[in-house]
Amino acid sequence: MEGNILTGSASWTDKTLIACGRFYPKEAKTAEARLRYYASQFPMVEVDSSYYALPSASNSQLWVERTPPGFVFNVKAFRAFTGHAFDPQVLPKDMQLALGSTKRSMDLEDLPREMQDELWRRFIEALAPLKAAGKLGAVHFQFSPRMRDKGWVEHCVQRMEGHLLSAEFRHRSWFEGDAIEDTIAMERDLGLVHTVVDSPQGFANCVPCVWEVTNPQLALVRLHGRNRETWNITHAKASSSRFDYWYSADELEAMVPEIEHLATQARQVHVVFNTNNEDQGQVNARLMRQLLQSGNRRRLDSRQV
DSSP, X not given: OOTTEEEXXXXXXXXXXXXXXXXXXXXXXXXXXXXXXXXXXXXXXXXXXXXHSOOOHHHHHHHHHTSXXXXXXXXXXOXXXXXXXXXXXXXXXXXXXXXXOOOXXXXXXXXXXXXXXXXXXXXXHHHHHHHHTTOEEEEEEEOOTTOOOHHHHHHHHXXXXXXXXXXXOOSGXXXXXXXXXXXXXXHHHHTOEEEEEEOOOSSXXXXXXXOOOOSTTEEXXXXXXXXXXXXXXXXXXXXXXXXXXXXOHHHHHHHHHHHHHHHTTSSEEEEEEOOOSTTHHHHHHHHHHHHHHHHHHHHHHHHHO
């Protein structure tokens, strides 16, 4: 048993995962069958599709029905809320028509205020079935590297009142020098779950791995791999091209003591693998679970000696 440490992957529907044929059994040919199988293997998952387009309440209800009691969904916030540009074509059809824009790239502030309000309302509405069923974990805000505005972070918290939010910053200035103390303090003050990020280092859009708990409900670890060559490739057809990395057992084992320490400070710890080329995330999530279980057994054995 993992106890209060839950491992899983970012997404269960990646095209390369399905195409590789190694994770899902051959009979799992439908969206329902795949989610049911995934939920039989892991206790949590991150919904990645909600970053690219608004989720729907109807899909959330299906996710509730297709997973066992206690299963947890972390849901990524829509990219417009996190400082990323978006194609208006991803907006709901009625909003596209009302907007009538021919632009291919927009920011949230380009929209009329009432449309911004409606986007927030629909996003929260889409999460409602998960929340009502007790299956909504954190709503994950992965902020754009250009987002360095603490005021906007506070605005997101206000908009999502009543939800547990996790924050992942993508510019190193949030954690450089004395800024690290200010950032952690801000997260604590706002009740934000700090995201421990494992990723390549040496880029402006990378942050160091800071093992801190800022909300006693949850600690979140997101592992993006350490592939420097693909981290900032442009025009990638899919995220699996960027996060193409196999963690070694030694790399994962080195994180076990830190993860276990987080588990002493938070009610639950989520370890999410965003390495998503084929079955990388699922294989590494299973390996991490085995390492955590081995660590537990070693400690129990030592107490009995």
